[in-house]
Amino acid sequence: MAEAERITGTPGNGPEPGQGDGGETEQGVAETGASAAPRGRRRIGALLLVALIVYLLDLGSKLLVVAKLEHHEPVQVIGTLLQFEVIRNRGAAFSMGEALTIFLTLIAAAVIVVIFRIARKLYSLPWALALGLLLGGAFGNLTDRLFRSPGVFQGAVVDFIAPAHFAVFNLADSGIVCGGILIVLLSFRGLDPDGTVHKD
Structure with missing residues (x-):
C-alpha cells in the first residue's frame, strides 16, 4: 500500500506551506516591504x-x-x-x-x-x-x-x-x-x- 502511494504521488506528501513557491513569495513580499520603507529618519x-x-x-x-x-x-x-x-x-x-x-x-x-x-x-x-x-x-x-x-x-x-x-x-x-x-x-x-x- 505504501509503495502504491509512493508511485501514484498521493496528495499531502508535497512541499509544506511556506516552502518552495510559497516561501519564495513570502520572501519577495518581505523584500518589497523593506525597499518601500523610508530611508533615514524624518527631519x-x-x-x-x-x-x-x-x-x-x-x-x-x-x-x-x-x-x-x-x-x-x-x-x-x-x-x-x-x-x-x-x-x-x-x-x-x-x-x-x-x-x-x-x-x-x-x-x-x-x-x-x-x-x-x-x-x-x-x-x-x-x-x-x-x-x-x-x-x-x-x-x-x-x-x-x-x-x-x-x-x-x-x-x-x-x-x-x-x-x-x-x-x-x-x-x-x-x-x-x-x-x-x-x-x-x-x-x-x-x-x-x-x-x-x-x-x-
Whole structure:
C-alpha cells in the first residue's frame, strides 16, 4: 500500500506551506516591504529648529529697532551703502499692494499650512533647512500682520534693513528669499522632500 502511494504521488506528501513557491513569495513580499520603507529618519525636528531660530531673530530684531530706532535718523552701518531705518510696510515687497494687507495675511497663513503638509513626508535635511527658513520668515511677518497696528490682519510689517538703491526689508524677508532660492536649487537637482532623487 505504501509503495502504491509512493508511485501514484498521493496528495499531502508535497512541499509544506511556506516552502518552495510559497516561501519564495513570502520572501519577495518581505523584500518589497523593506525597499518601500523610508530611508533615514524624518527631519521635522530640523525644520522646526531652523524656523524657530529665524522667527526669534526676526522678532528680537524688530522689537529692538522699534524701541531704539523708530522716529530717529537712520543709523549708518556701512556708510550710505547699508543703513538701519525703521519703516512700517502694510504691503508686500517694495511696499506694493498696501491695500491688500488682509489678502497677504491669508497667503502667509496658507504657506504655513502647505509647509506643515509637506513636513509629514520630510526626510531630506536640505529640504528641512529650506522649509525652515521659509516657515520662520512667514511666521515672522504674519506676527506683524496679526498684532501690530492698525489692527488684526491689517498690521504693518516692520522693515529696517536699508541697502542703498534697494528696498527696505527685515530678517523674515531674508529667510523667505533664502528658503525660496534653496527650494529652486533642490528642485533643479531633482531632490524631493522625501529624500529621493528623480530624473526627468
